[in-house]
Amino acid sequence: MNRPRRRRQFGYNVEENHSDKERFRFPLNMDESIQNETTKVQEESNAGIKEDNDPIRRQQQQSLLDDTRFNRKRPKKNTITKARQVPSAIHGSKGNPGSRVGEHKDSSADDKTPGYVSPIVEQLKRERESREKRKQQRLQSNEKKTIPTHATSLDPGPSEAAQPQPSDLNQNEENSEGKKATSPFNVIMTPYDKNKHISKQNTVKRSGPKNTLPPLHILGEGQDSAYETSGESYADEVVAAFDAIGVPTKVIAYRTNGIIGRYELSLERNFRLNVIGKLKAHLVEVLPFDNVKVIAPIVGTSNIGVEFALPVIHPIPFSTLFKSSSLGSRKNDFKFVIGKTVDDQIFSFPLQKAGHMLIYGGEEIHSTSVIDNVLVSLMMNHSPRELEIMVASDKDDHIAYGSLPYAFNEPRSLKDKDVLSDVLEELNDRHNQFRRAHVRNLDSYNKRVKTDARKSMIIVVIDDLAELFEHNNPEAIRSIVQILKKGKPLGMHLVMNHSRKDVSIRFELLQMMQTRISFKDEKSRVVDNSDELVEGNDMLIQIPTSNKPLRVNAGILDQKIKENVLSHLKGMS
Structure with a gap:
């Protein structure tokens, strides 16, 4: 469809309306003669206008001048001439909150009707006012406190002390006028310096722990050097x-x-x-x-x-294990020590990587020494706020740990159905708290929260696991399974002893125990090649970071040294 194109011209309608008015030729392509004539005509017209006093002619010229002049005061299309009074949830309503939009209000009238009130703004105002009030009260209380002045070497005599000093007169005048006490210095202090001086007086130095960790000399002497040539x-x-x-x-x-x-x-x-x-x-x-x-x-x-x-045995004392390893530097890295390998290297391992531990077989003396080495080496470097211990046993070997400040709960019997109920409740609470904090392990959680809200590492000692299976305590076994599944990243670890070889362990439970320690076992149920070990203090340790087990001999913690260490730990808080 062919439509006639309409010529687009700027100001087309304006030109049609003012077609009868005067127009000026554009003097670009004119000759000099024509240009001179036009200039003369313009000068004569201008002179005539000045001399002309015709009011009608003057009005026409003024209207023509107004139409040709560019109007700079004309607003643009996107300019808002008047803001609307729209209430905001944060800033409230602008202008008069009581008046409506477009309604004229007399300034002399007293209108107390409230407009839109934002609750967020009001809450911020109340908090700001309370904060300012507390700050003023704190400054007033600090200014009222008398600060002792430094004594000079020249003490005034009784006659001089009786006479009023000019500084005392000035101070009495200020107190009579109701002025507040200023700084004790003889200089004019700015408000910043005054607040800084007051803050220094109010700051209390952070106090360290009331009790120190057990010293190294309490562990006794080390191993005799004669064992190297034996x-x-x-x-x-x-x-x-x-x-x-x-x-x-x-x-x-x-x-x-x-x-x-x-x-x-x-x-x-x-x-x-x-x-x-x-x-x-x-x-x-x-x-x-x-x-x-x-x-x-x-x-x-x-x-x-x-x-x-060796035909002649040289026992390995616990002091040699602790002092010669990295634990002697007293770092809180949650490392424990058990014994020495065959090539005379100390076996120490972090608890976070070890996970849940199983001690299988062996005599009661050797299995107890392994548990004591793990617990004592951890307590030597960590405070009760960082480490907690819970003992579930019917024996008296580990009952002394229940009286320490490290105790998560009092020792309980394995026959009790609620033996691990508190531990399971703590497990569920930590699981929910870690999910809310969007973290997966204990280290990440402790980095995000304050010092008082940090969680401690919990070790649950179960001695003996075979008795738990024999007495058929299903509630305790379910709790153990839950801790094995969720406890490692939450900072809860199981240390279980299974001394009786005639009671078998389910394969599913065995796979969830990351660190397995086996004494001599003819059938090698827990660790491979454990049938080649020697009866007594000889064991294979399978750690989760290695495919091959390590042959380790446990260190011996003397009973007297153990009592000295535990008595020192009882005073910890």
Whole structure:
């Protein structure tokens, strides 16, 4: 469809309305003669206008001048001439809150009708007023306090003391006039300096802990250095035993922890290490030791190791474990120590990585020493606000921990149905609080909250787990399963002892225990190759960060030293 195009011209209607009015030619393409004539005509017209006194002519010229002049006072399209009185939830209504929009109100009238009142603004006003009032009261109370002046070396005599000083007269005049006391200095202080001086007086230094952690000398003496050479004289007999079965070897190193010794042997390059497994039965008959364990190869090397029990045992005291490890620096990293490995290295491990621990088999003396080493090493470096202990047992071995300030709850019997009810309630509370705080573990939660609201690490000792299975306490077993599933990130750890081998453990429960400690077990139910251990203080530890277990001998905590440490810990708060 063809439509006639309309010519677009700026001010088209204006030109039509004023077509009869005078127009001026644009003097761009004019000749000089024409330009001179136009200038003369313009000068004559201007002179005529000045001399002309015709009111009608003057009105026409004025209207023409107004139409051609650009009006700068004309508002733009997007300019709001008058703001609307719309009430706001934060700022309230602008202008007069009592008047409506567009309603004219006489200034002389006294209208007390309230308009829109914002509750947020009113609450902020009340808080600001109360804050200012408290600040003024605090300043007034601080100014009323008398600050003692420094005594000078020249003390006034009785005659001088009786005469009134000019400073006293001025002070009496100020008090009579009702003025407030100023700063004690003889200078004019600004309000900033005055507040700073008052804040220094009111600040109270932060006091440290009332009681200190147990000192290191309370742990007694360390291990005798004679253990390092014990069993070293069997090197020739070991080499002769390997030569007897046709395997030439050479002793490289010998290490011992005082209970178990190990020879490190190097073989020829063309010898296959998988043959050692077949020759192990012949080696046991030839070697001069009763209990022998052959390691082929040693982790990280191409050598083999021969481990054997020393005929003369040198016990490992707890003081050696604590002082020689990183625990001696007294850091609060929640590390515990158990014993020494065969290569004379101290076994220490953080509790957050260890998770839940199971101690399987062994005599009651050795399993108790493992639990004591874990608990005492943690209490030596942590206050009751950081660590709590709960004991569930029918024995008297760990009853002393219930009287300490570290106790989460009093010791309870495993036959009680509500033995772990408080622990399970704390577990659920922490789970809900961590979800509200949008965190997943205890460290993240403690970093977000204040010092008073921080959560402590909780250790639940269950001794003995076999009795719990025998007495058929389903409520306690359900609580244990819940703690095994959720407790590790929430800072709640189980340390369970299972001494009786005739009572089996369900496979599902065994898989949820991250750290497993096994003494000698002929069937190797908990840790593989535990049948090659020696009866007594010898165990394999399977940690979650390693595929192969470590052979460790537990340290011994003397009963007298234990009582001294616990008596010192009773005064902690």
